[in-house]
Amino acid sequence: MQIDSFKANSMEKRKGSCLCGTVKFETRGPIKGIGSCHCSKCRKVSGTNGNAVFLVASNDFAWIEGQQNTLEFAFPNGWGVTRCDTCGSPLPASHDGKQYWVPAGLMDDPLNTEMKQHIFCASRADWDRESADSKSFDEFPI
Ligand SMILES: [Zn+2]
Ligand SMILES: [Zn+2]
Known part of the structure; x- marks a missing residue:
């Protein structure tokens, strides 16, 4: 059973990176869902x-490169964000050592x-809702 679950995890590796590509990481195993905070x-x-x-x-998260290229900001209560020091993308962070919060948009x-x-x-935000005539386009509308 252990071998099977290890194999399943190794097949489910996913890579993520910042905008400039300096910071790279990977996750292992299924991702249970995305949550969006609107605070x-x-x-x-x-x-x-x-x-x-x-x-x-934390066991299913690994930095590949660039994890030292970070810029940290935190309020006195500890709430903060870690960013790539080159491009400013928000990066994964662990606050308790047990798990990582990963910004979903970093994933490749x-x-x-x-x-x-x-x-x-x-x-x-008061504008954070779909209007009745909201339109979607695959790319820039022509
Ligand atoms: Zn970057
Ligand atoms: Zn929030």
């Missing part, structure tokens, strides 16, 4: 309507999961 701090971190992240156990491989929850919805 005012997460909006500032992303510059958009929230911060979509997933959790992986398909995650084979879906958005499962939205939190701090009471703090959503």
